[in-house]
Amino acid sequence: MSASDGDEASGGRPPYSQYQLDLYSNAIIAGNKPIATTDPNKLEDAARKAMSPEGFNYVFGGAGEQSTMAANRLAFRQWKLIPRFLRPTVPRDLRIDLFGKTYDTPVLMAPVGVQSAYHPDAERGVASACADLGVPFICSTASSQNLEDVFSPESSDAAKGPRWFQLYWPLDDEITASILGRAKSVGCEVLVVTLDTFTMAWRPLDLDAGYLPFATGTGNAIGFNDPVFRRKFAERFDGDTPEDNVVMASRYWTSEAFSGHAHKWEDVQTLRKLWDGPIVLKGILSVEDALMAARNGVDGIVVSNHGGRQLDGAVPSLEMLPEIVDAVGGRLTVLFDSGIRTGADMMKALALGAQAVLVGRPVIYGLGVAGTEGARHVLAGLLADLDQSMGLAGVQTVKELNRSILRKVNYGGDVKSSL
Numbered sequence: 001m002s003a004s005d006g007d008e009a010s011g012g013r014p015p016y017s018q019y020q021l022d023l024y025s026n027a028i029i030a031g032n033k034p035i036a037t038t039d040p041n042k043l044e045d046a047a048r049k050a051m052s053p054e055g056f057n058y059v060f061g062g063a064g065e066q067s068t069m070a071a072n073r074l075a076f077r078q079w080k081l082i083p084r085f086l087r088p089t090v091p092r093d094l095r096i097d098l099f100g101k102t103y104d105t106p107v108l109m110a111p112v113g114v115q116s117a118y119h120p121d122a123e124r125g126v127a128s129a130c131a132d133l134g135v136p137f138i139c140s141t142a143s144s145q146n147l148e149d150v151f152s153p154e155s156s157d158a159a160k161g162p163r164w165f166q167l168y169w170p171l172d173d174e175i176t177a178s179i180l181g182r183a184k185s186v187g188c189e190v191l192v193v194t195l196d197t198f199t200m201a202w203r204p205l206d207l208d209a210g211y212l213p214f215a216t217g218t219g220n221a222i223g224f225n226d227p228v229f230r231r232k233f234a235e236r237f238d239g240d241t242p243e244d245n246v247v248m249a250s251r252y253w254t255s256e257a258f259s260g261h262a263h264k265w266e267d268v269q270t271l272r273k274l275w276d277g278p279i280v281l282k283g284i285l286s287v288e289d290a291l292m293a294a295r296n297g298v299d300g301i302v303v304s305n306h307g308g309r310q311l312d313g314a315v316p317s318l319e320m321l322p323e324i325v326d327a328v329g330g331r332l333t334v335l336f337d338s339g340i341r342t343g344a345d346m347m348k349a350l351a352l353g354a355q356a357v358l359v360g361r362p363v364i365y366g367l368g369v370a371g372t373e374g375a376r377h378v379l380a381g382l383l384a385d386l387d388q389s390m391g392l393a394g395v396q397t398v399k400e401l402n403r404s405i406l407r408k409v410n411y412g413g414d415v416k417s418s419l
Protein backbone atom coordinates (compact mmCIF):
# COMPACT_ATOMS: atom_id res chain seq x y z
CA MET A 1 0.00 0.00 0.00
CA SER A 2 1.34 3.41 -0.80
CA ALA A 3 1.16 6.01 1.92
CA SER A 4 -0.85 8.29 -0.32
CA ASP A 5 -3.60 5.69 -0.76
CA GLY A 6 -4.06 5.44 2.98
CA ASP A 7 -3.86 9.18 3.42
CA GLU A 8 -6.56 9.81 0.87
CA ALA A 9 -8.92 7.24 2.34
CA SER A 10 -8.65 8.72 5.83
CA GLY A 11 -8.86 12.38 5.01
CA GLY A 12 -5.15 13.15 4.75
CA ARG A 13 -4.21 11.44 8.01
CA PRO A 14 -2.43 8.08 8.27
CA PRO A 15 -4.63 4.98 8.05
CA TYR A 16 -6.62 4.50 11.23
CA SER A 17 -4.80 1.20 11.91
CA GLN A 18 -1.60 3.23 12.33
CA TYR A 19 -2.78 3.95 15.88
CA GLN A 20 -2.04 0.35 16.81
CA LEU A 21 1.55 0.73 15.62
CA ASP A 22 1.82 4.04 17.45
CA LEU A 23 0.79 2.42 20.72
CA TYR A 24 3.33 -0.37 20.28
CA SER A 25 6.16 1.97 19.34
CA ASN A 26 5.35 4.31 22.23
CA ALA A 27 5.67 1.32 24.52
CA ILE A 28 8.77 -0.21 22.92
CA ILE A 29 10.74 2.95 22.16
CA ALA A 30 9.60 5.32 24.88
CA GLY A 31 8.33 2.86 27.49
CA ASN A 32 4.95 4.61 27.60
CA LYS A 33 1.71 2.78 28.26
CA PRO A 34 -1.50 3.98 26.54
CA ILE A 35 -3.15 6.95 28.27
CA ALA A 36 -6.11 4.69 29.02
CA THR A 37 -6.71 0.98 28.63
CA THR A 38 -7.62 -0.37 25.19
CA ASP A 39 -9.79 -3.09 26.76
CA PRO A 40 -13.48 -2.06 26.71
CA ASN A 41 -14.24 -3.98 29.91
CA LYS A 42 -11.39 -2.41 31.82
CA LEU A 43 -12.19 1.04 30.45
CA GLU A 44 -15.48 1.04 32.30
CA ASP A 45 -13.69 0.15 35.57
CA ALA A 46 -11.06 2.83 34.98
CA ALA A 47 -13.80 5.41 34.42
CA ARG A 48 -15.54 4.32 37.60
CA LYS A 49 -12.35 5.08 39.53
CA ALA A 50 -11.52 8.34 37.75
CA MET A 51 -14.92 10.02 37.67
CA SER A 52 -17.16 11.39 40.42
CA PRO A 53 -19.65 8.71 41.54
CA GLU A 54 -22.60 10.78 40.26
CA GLY A 55 -20.95 11.46 36.92
CA PHE A 56 -19.91 7.88 36.37
CA ASN A 57 -23.27 6.47 37.39
CA TYR A 58 -25.08 8.91 35.16
CA VAL A 59 -23.12 7.67 32.13
CA PHE A 60 -23.03 4.01 33.09
CA GLY A 61 -26.60 3.67 34.24
CA GLY A 62 -29.43 2.23 32.25
CA ALA A 63 -33.13 2.28 32.90
CA GLY A 64 -34.82 -0.16 35.27
CA GLU A 65 -32.87 -3.34 35.90
CA GLN A 66 -30.65 -2.56 32.90
CA SER A 67 -32.05 -5.51 30.99
CA THR A 68 -32.09 -3.65 27.68
CA MET A 69 -28.52 -2.53 28.24
CA ALA A 70 -27.47 -6.14 28.75
CA ALA A 71 -29.58 -7.29 25.80
CA ASN A 72 -27.81 -4.78 23.55
CA ARG A 73 -24.54 -6.60 24.23
CA LEU A 74 -26.06 -10.07 23.89
CA ALA A 75 -27.49 -9.07 20.52
CA PHE A 76 -23.97 -8.37 19.27
CA ARG A 77 -22.62 -11.61 20.73
CA GLN A 78 -25.19 -13.59 18.77
CA TRP A 79 -23.79 -12.51 15.43
CA LYS A 80 -20.40 -13.89 14.41
CA LEU A 81 -18.19 -12.83 11.52
CA ILE A 82 -17.09 -15.21 8.76
CA PRO A 83 -13.62 -14.11 7.56
CA ARG A 84 -12.47 -14.48 3.94
CA PHE A 85 -8.84 -14.73 2.77
CA LEU A 86 -6.55 -14.15 -0.21
CA ARG A 87 -8.54 -11.13 -1.27
CA PRO A 88 -7.46 -7.52 -1.57
CA THR A 89 -7.87 -5.72 1.74
CA VAL A 90 -5.48 -2.78 1.38
CA PRO A 91 -5.53 0.13 1.07
CA ARG A 92 -8.52 -0.01 3.33
CA ASP A 93 -11.13 2.64 2.73
CA LEU A 94 -13.44 3.54 5.60
CA ARG A 95 -15.14 6.40 3.78
CA ILE A 96 -18.91 6.56 3.43
CA ASP A 97 -21.42 8.90 1.84
CA LEU A 98 -24.24 10.33 3.91
CA PHE A 99 -26.73 12.87 2.57
CA GLY A 100 -24.52 13.66 -0.40
CA LYS A 101 -21.34 14.24 1.59
CA THR A 102 -18.32 11.97 2.02
CA TYR A 103 -17.21 11.25 5.60
CA ASP A 104 -13.89 9.65 6.53
CA THR A 105 -15.38 6.92 8.69
CA PRO A 106 -18.73 5.17 9.25
CA VAL A 107 -18.54 6.24 12.90
CA LEU A 108 -20.17 9.24 14.57
CA MET A 109 -19.99 10.55 18.10
CA ALA A 110 -23.41 10.02 19.64
CA PRO A 111 -25.04 13.07 21.20
CA VAL A 112 -24.27 12.95 24.92
CA GLY A 113 -25.54 15.62 27.30
CA VAL A 114 -23.99 17.33 30.34
CA GLN A 115 -20.38 16.48 29.53
CA SER A 116 -18.92 18.88 32.13
CA ALA A 117 -20.25 16.40 34.71
CA TYR A 118 -17.70 13.87 33.42
CA HIS A 119 -14.60 16.04 32.89
CA PRO A 120 -13.95 19.81 32.66
CA ASP A 121 -12.85 19.40 29.02
CA ALA A 122 -16.51 18.58 28.33
CA GLU A 123 -18.08 19.01 24.87
CA ARG A 124 -15.31 21.21 23.47
CA GLY A 125 -12.77 18.50 24.31
CA VAL A 126 -14.74 15.63 22.81
CA ALA A 127 -15.66 17.67 19.73
CA SER A 128 -11.98 18.56 19.20
CA ALA A 129 -10.96 14.90 19.51
CA CYS A 130 -13.64 14.02 16.94
CA ALA A 131 -12.51 16.75 14.56
CA ASP A 132 -8.95 15.48 14.77
CA LEU A 133 -10.09 12.01 13.69
CA GLY A 134 -12.64 13.03 11.06
CA VAL A 135 -15.55 11.78 13.18
CA PRO A 136 -18.71 13.92 13.10
CA PHE A 137 -19.57 15.29 16.55
CA ILE A 138 -23.30 15.33 17.22
CA CYS A 139 -23.83 18.19 19.63
CA SER A 140 -26.59 17.50 22.17
CA THR A 141 -29.24 20.07 23.04
CA ALA A 142 -28.37 19.14 26.64
CA SER A 143 -24.73 20.23 26.28
CA SER A 144 -23.09 21.74 29.33
CA GLN A 145 -21.31 24.26 27.12
CA ASN A 146 -23.08 26.66 24.83
CA LEU A 147 -23.35 25.77 21.15
CA GLU A 148 -21.42 28.83 20.00
CA ASP A 149 -18.62 28.06 22.50
CA VAL A 150 -18.27 24.41 21.53
CA PHE A 151 -17.63 25.36 17.91
CA SER A 152 -15.90 28.67 18.44
CA PRO A 153 -12.70 28.68 16.34
CA GLU A 154 -10.92 30.59 19.14
CA SER A 155 -11.68 28.17 21.94
CA SER A 156 -11.36 24.74 20.35
CA ASP A 157 -10.42 22.75 17.28
CA ALA A 158 -13.96 21.44 17.06
CA ALA A 159 -14.82 23.98 14.38
CA LYS A 160 -12.44 22.17 12.02
CA GLY A 161 -14.49 18.99 11.96
CA PRO A 162 -17.85 17.84 10.66
CA ARG A 163 -20.68 18.63 13.10
CA TRP A 164 -24.32 17.72 13.46
CA PHE A 165 -26.93 18.96 15.93
CA GLN A 166 -29.22 16.85 18.11
CA LEU A 167 -32.52 18.40 19.11
CA TYR A 168 -34.53 17.86 22.24
CA TRP A 169 -37.56 19.35 20.63
CA PRO A 170 -39.03 22.34 22.51
CA LEU A 171 -42.81 22.74 22.59
CA ASP A 172 -42.52 26.36 21.57
CA ASP A 173 -41.85 26.65 17.82
CA GLU A 174 -40.28 30.08 18.25
CA ILE A 175 -37.65 28.66 20.62
CA THR A 176 -37.12 25.67 18.33
CA ALA A 177 -36.64 28.00 15.36
CA SER A 178 -34.12 30.07 17.24
CA ILE A 179 -32.05 27.07 18.37
CA LEU A 180 -32.08 25.53 14.91
CA GLY A 181 -31.01 28.84 13.38
CA ARG A 182 -28.06 28.93 15.78
CA ALA A 183 -27.13 25.32 14.97
CA LYS A 184 -27.09 26.25 11.29
CA SER A 185 -24.97 29.33 11.96
CA VAL A 186 -22.26 27.33 13.73
CA GLY A 187 -22.08 24.95 10.77
CA CYS A 188 -24.17 21.96 11.81
CA GLU A 189 -24.94 19.92 8.71
CA VAL A 190 -27.57 17.45 9.82
CA LEU A 191 -30.39 17.68 12.36
CA VAL A 192 -30.93 14.66 14.61
CA VAL A 193 -34.25 14.77 16.47
CA THR A 194 -34.41 12.43 19.44
CA LEU A 195 -37.85 10.92 19.94
CA ASP A 196 -37.30 8.51 22.82
CA THR A 197 -36.44 10.97 25.60
CA PHE A 198 -39.46 13.27 25.71
CA THR A 199 -39.43 12.47 29.39
CA MET A 200 -36.80 11.00 31.73
CA ALA A 201 -36.88 7.27 32.32
CA TRP A 202 -36.81 5.37 35.62
CA ARG A 203 -33.09 5.31 36.29
CA PRO A 204 -32.36 3.74 39.68
CA LEU A 205 -28.72 4.84 39.98
CA ASP A 206 -29.64 8.49 39.51
CA LEU A 207 -32.77 8.21 41.62
CA ASP A 208 -30.85 6.69 44.53
CA ALA A 209 -28.21 9.42 44.32
CA GLY A 210 -30.80 12.17 43.77
CA TYR A 211 -28.79 13.20 40.70
CA LEU A 212 -30.58 15.11 37.94
CA PRO A 213 -28.03 17.54 36.46
CA PHE A 214 -30.30 19.62 34.25
CA ALA A 215 -32.75 20.26 37.09
CA THR A 216 -30.10 22.50 38.63
CA GLY A 217 -28.76 24.12 35.51
CA THR A 218 -26.02 21.78 34.17
CA GLY A 219 -26.82 20.77 30.62
CA ASN A 220 -29.06 23.75 29.97
CA ALA A 221 -26.47 26.02 28.36
CA ILE A 222 -27.99 25.96 24.89
CA GLY A 223 -31.45 26.76 26.23
CA PHE A 224 -30.33 29.37 28.77
CA ASN A 225 -28.26 31.20 26.16
CA ASP A 226 -30.97 31.21 23.56
CA PRO A 227 -32.18 34.78 22.91
CA VAL A 228 -35.80 33.77 22.41
CA PHE A 229 -35.78 31.60 25.53
CA ARG A 230 -34.23 34.48 27.50
CA ARG A 231 -36.82 36.95 26.27
CA LYS A 232 -39.70 34.62 27.14
CA PHE A 233 -38.20 33.85 30.53
CA ALA A 234 -37.85 37.55 31.31
CA GLU A 235 -41.49 38.12 30.28
CA ARG A 236 -42.67 35.44 32.68
CA PHE A 237 -40.33 36.16 35.57
CA ASP A 238 -40.25 39.89 36.09
CA GLY A 239 -37.32 40.64 33.83
CA ASP A 240 -35.13 37.93 35.37
CA THR A 241 -32.39 36.22 33.38
CA PRO A 242 -31.96 32.43 33.68
CA GLU A 243 -28.81 33.14 35.73
CA ASP A 244 -30.89 35.15 38.23
CA ASN A 245 -33.20 32.23 38.85
CA VAL A 246 -31.59 28.97 37.81
CA VAL A 247 -34.18 26.73 39.41
CA MET A 248 -37.17 28.32 37.68
CA ALA A 249 -35.26 28.66 34.42
CA SER A 250 -34.36 24.95 34.55
CA ARG A 251 -37.98 24.12 35.21
CA TYR A 252 -39.16 26.25 32.29
CA TRP A 253 -36.47 24.84 29.97
CA THR A 254 -37.11 21.20 30.83
CA SER A 255 -40.85 21.72 30.43
CA GLU A 256 -40.06 22.94 26.92
CA ALA A 257 -37.52 20.32 25.84
CA PHE A 258 -38.81 17.28 27.74
CA SER A 259 -42.45 17.92 27.23
CA GLY A 260 -44.20 14.60 27.50
CA HIS A 261 -46.24 13.37 24.57
CA ALA A 262 -46.75 16.77 23.06
CA HIS A 263 -45.52 16.31 19.49
CA LYS A 264 -47.19 14.31 16.73
CA TRP A 265 -46.04 12.93 13.38
CA GLU A 266 -47.64 15.91 11.60
CA ASP A 267 -45.30 18.23 13.50
CA VAL A 268 -42.35 16.88 11.52
CA GLN A 269 -43.56 19.31 8.83
CA THR A 270 -42.76 22.17 11.19
CA LEU A 271 -39.20 20.93 11.56
CA ARG A 272 -38.95 20.81 7.78
CA LYS A 273 -39.87 24.49 7.63
CA LEU A 274 -37.39 25.38 10.37
CA TRP A 275 -34.41 23.34 9.16
CA ASP A 276 -32.91 23.58 5.71
CA GLY A 277 -30.98 20.32 5.55
CA PRO A 278 -31.23 16.60 6.28
CA ILE A 279 -33.43 15.52 9.22
CA VAL A 280 -32.81 12.26 11.07
CA LEU A 281 -35.16 10.81 13.70
CA LYS A 282 -33.31 9.08 16.55
CA GLY A 283 -34.79 6.29 18.65
CA ILE A 284 -36.70 4.29 16.04
CA LEU A 285 -37.19 0.64 17.05
CA SER A 286 -40.14 -0.56 14.97
CA VAL A 287 -40.73 -1.15 11.28
CA GLU A 288 -43.99 0.78 11.63
CA ASP A 289 -42.30 3.93 12.93
CA ALA A 290 -39.57 3.60 10.32
CA LEU A 291 -42.31 3.61 7.68
CA MET A 292 -43.96 6.59 9.36
CA ALA A 293 -40.62 8.39 9.26
CA ALA A 294 -40.36 7.71 5.52
CA ARG A 295 -43.96 8.79 4.93
CA ASN A 296 -43.41 12.00 6.83
CA GLY A 297 -40.55 12.98 4.62
CA VAL A 298 -37.49 12.77 6.87
CA ASP A 299 -34.13 11.81 5.42
CA GLY A 300 -32.91 9.26 7.90
CA ILE A 301 -33.38 7.43 11.19
CA VAL A 302 -31.18 6.18 13.99
CA VAL A 303 -32.25 2.71 15.06
CA SER A 304 -31.55 3.09 18.78
CA ASN A 305 -32.83 2.33 22.25
CA HIS A 306 -30.77 5.17 23.70
CA GLY A 307 -28.18 2.75 25.04
CA GLY A 308 -30.81 1.07 27.25
CA ARG A 309 -31.35 4.31 29.17
CA GLN A 310 -35.03 4.86 28.37
CA LEU A 311 -37.50 1.97 28.12
CA ASP A 312 -36.09 -0.93 30.10
CA GLY A 313 -37.26 -4.15 28.50
CA ALA A 314 -37.11 -2.57 25.04
CA VAL A 315 -35.80 -4.74 22.25
CA PRO A 316 -32.06 -4.46 21.42
CA SER A 317 -31.70 -2.11 18.50
CA LEU A 318 -29.47 -4.61 16.67
CA GLU A 319 -32.31 -7.14 16.72
CA MET A 320 -34.62 -4.76 14.84
CA LEU A 321 -32.02 -3.37 12.46
CA PRO A 322 -32.33 -5.93 9.58
CA GLU A 323 -36.14 -5.69 9.37
CA ILE A 324 -36.03 -1.92 9.47
CA VAL A 325 -33.35 -1.79 6.77
CA ASP A 326 -35.41 -4.15 4.61
CA ALA A 327 -38.48 -1.94 5.04
CA VAL A 328 -37.02 1.53 4.52
CA GLY A 329 -33.35 1.16 3.54
CA GLY A 330 -34.14 2.07 -0.06
CA ARG A 331 -35.76 5.35 0.98
CA LEU A 332 -34.05 6.45 4.18
CA THR A 333 -30.52 6.60 5.51
CA VAL A 334 -30.45 4.12 8.37
CA LEU A 335 -27.98 4.79 11.19
CA PHE A 336 -27.54 2.66 14.29
CA ASP A 337 -26.53 2.86 17.95
CA SER A 338 -26.75 1.17 21.35
CA GLY A 339 -24.14 -1.21 22.65
CA ILE A 340 -21.22 -0.71 20.28
CA ARG A 341 -17.96 -1.41 22.12
CA THR A 342 -15.55 -2.79 19.47
CA GLY A 343 -14.62 -2.64 15.80
CA ALA A 344 -16.29 -6.02 15.30
CA ASP A 345 -19.53 -4.61 16.72
CA MET A 346 -19.37 -1.81 14.19
CA MET A 347 -18.83 -4.30 11.36
CA LYS A 348 -21.84 -6.32 12.46
CA ALA A 349 -24.16 -3.30 12.48
CA LEU A 350 -22.82 -2.11 9.12
CA ALA A 351 -23.18 -5.62 7.65
CA LEU A 352 -26.80 -5.72 8.86
CA GLY A 353 -27.46 -2.61 6.82
CA ALA A 354 -26.64 0.45 8.91
CA GLN A 355 -24.90 3.11 6.87
CA ALA A 356 -23.03 4.41 9.90
CA VAL A 357 -22.94 3.84 13.65
CA LEU A 358 -22.94 6.11 16.68
CA VAL A 359 -20.81 5.42 19.75
CA GLY A 360 -21.75 6.83 23.15
CA ARG A 361 -20.42 5.61 26.49
CA PRO A 362 -16.92 4.36 25.52
CA VAL A 363 -15.76 7.79 24.35
CA ILE A 364 -17.27 9.42 27.43
CA TYR A 365 -15.38 6.97 29.64
CA GLY A 366 -12.22 8.03 27.81
CA LEU A 367 -13.15 11.66 28.54
CA GLY A 368 -13.68 10.81 32.20
CA VAL A 369 -10.34 9.04 32.51
CA ALA A 370 -8.11 11.50 30.65
CA GLY A 371 -10.08 14.44 29.24
CA THR A 372 -9.76 15.37 25.58
CA GLU A 373 -6.77 13.06 25.11
CA GLY A 374 -8.64 10.18 26.68
CA ALA A 375 -11.65 10.68 24.41
CA ARG A 376 -9.33 10.86 21.42
CA HIS A 377 -7.53 7.71 22.51
CA VAL A 378 -10.74 5.69 22.82
CA LEU A 379 -12.07 6.90 19.50
CA ALA A 380 -8.75 6.36 17.71
CA GLY A 381 -8.63 2.87 19.23
CA LEU A 382 -12.14 2.03 18.04
CA LEU A 383 -11.32 3.23 14.53
CA ALA A 384 -8.06 1.27 14.47
CA ASP A 385 -9.91 -1.80 15.70
CA LEU A 386 -12.54 -1.36 12.97
CA ASP A 387 -9.87 -0.88 10.33
CA GLN A 388 -7.88 -3.94 11.48
CA SER A 389 -10.96 -6.11 11.92
CA MET A 390 -12.18 -5.32 8.41
CA GLY A 391 -8.79 -6.40 7.07
CA LEU A 392 -8.81 -9.58 9.12
CA ALA A 393 -12.26 -10.43 7.77
CA GLY A 394 -11.10 -9.88 4.18
CA VAL A 395 -12.99 -6.66 3.67
CA GLN A 396 -11.53 -3.60 1.98
CA THR A 397 -14.36 -1.05 1.93
CA VAL A 398 -17.41 -0.34 4.05
CA LYS A 399 -19.69 -1.02 1.05
CA GLU A 400 -18.51 -4.64 0.98
CA LEU A 401 -19.96 -5.27 4.43
CA ASN A 402 -23.15 -7.25 3.98
CA ARG A 403 -25.02 -10.13 5.57
CA SER A 404 -22.90 -12.74 3.77
CA ILE A 405 -20.14 -12.20 6.34
CA LEU A 406 -22.45 -12.93 9.28
CA ARG A 407 -23.76 -16.05 10.97
CA LYS A 408 -26.31 -15.95 13.78
CA VAL A 409 -25.49 -18.38 16.56
CA ASN A 410 -27.50 -19.22 19.64
CA TYR A 411 -24.66 -19.09 22.13
CA GLY A 412 -24.03 -15.48 22.92
CA GLY A 413 -22.13 -16.25 26.08
CA ASP A 414 -22.30 -14.45 29.39
CA VAL A 415 -21.93 -10.74 29.40
CA LYS A 416 -21.36 -8.24 32.15
CA SER A 417 -24.54 -6.22 32.41
CA SER A 418 -23.17 -3.18 30.65
CA LEU A 419 -20.62 -4.64 28.26
Ligand SMILES: Cc1cc2nc3c(=O)[nH]c(=O)nc-3n(C[C@H](O)[C@H](O)[C@H](O)COP(=O)(O)O)c2cc1C
Pocket (backbone or CB within 6 Å): 058, 059, 060, 110, 111, 112, 113, 114, 140, 141, 142, 166, 194, 282, 304, 305, 306, 307, 308, 309, 337, 338, 339, 340, 358, 359, 360, 361, 362
Ligand atom coordinates in the same frame (compact mmCIF):
# COMPACT_ATOMS: atom_id res chain seq x y z
C1 LIG B 1 -24.49 10.00 29.55
C2 LIG B 1 -25.33 9.94 28.31
C3 LIG B 1 -26.02 11.07 27.91
C4 LIG B 1 -26.77 11.03 26.74
N1 LIG B 1 -27.36 12.16 26.29
C5 LIG B 1 -28.04 12.15 25.13
C6 LIG B 1 -28.55 13.35 24.59
O1 LIG B 1 -28.36 14.42 25.14
N2 LIG B 1 -29.24 13.28 23.43
C7 LIG B 1 -29.45 12.06 22.78
O2 LIG B 1 -30.10 12.04 21.73
N3 LIG B 1 -28.94 10.93 23.25
C8 LIG B 1 -28.23 10.95 24.41
N4 LIG B 1 -27.67 9.79 24.86
C9 LIG B 1 -27.83 8.56 24.09
C10 LIG B 1 -26.71 8.40 23.06
O3 LIG B 1 -26.82 9.35 22.03
C11 LIG B 1 -26.72 7.01 22.42
O4 LIG B 1 -27.99 6.74 21.90
C12 LIG B 1 -26.31 5.91 23.37
O5 LIG B 1 -25.29 6.33 24.26
C13 LIG B 1 -25.81 4.72 22.55
O6 LIG B 1 -25.50 3.67 23.33
P1 LIG B 1 -24.02 3.31 23.85
O7 LIG B 1 -23.73 4.24 24.98
O8 LIG B 1 -24.18 1.90 24.27
O9 LIG B 1 -23.06 3.50 22.68
C14 LIG B 1 -26.89 9.81 26.01
C15 LIG B 1 -26.19 8.68 26.43
C16 LIG B 1 -25.41 8.74 27.56
C17 LIG B 1 -24.64 7.51 27.96
Ligand SMILES: O=C(O)C(=O)c1ccccc1
Pocket (backbone or CB within 6 Å): 112, 113, 114, 142, 197, 214, 219, 306, 309
Ligand atom coordinates in the same frame (compact mmCIF):
# COMPACT_ATOMS: atom_id res chain seq x y z
O1 LIG C 1 -29.20 11.03 29.84
C1 LIG C 1 -29.60 10.86 28.69
O2 LIG C 1 -29.62 9.75 28.13
C2 LIG C 1 -30.08 11.98 27.93
O3 LIG C 1 -30.49 11.80 26.84
C3 LIG C 1 -30.06 13.33 28.50
C4 LIG C 1 -31.23 14.06 28.53
C5 LIG C 1 -31.21 15.31 29.10
C6 LIG C 1 -30.07 15.85 29.61
C7 LIG C 1 -28.89 15.12 29.56
C8 LIG C 1 -28.88 13.86 28.99
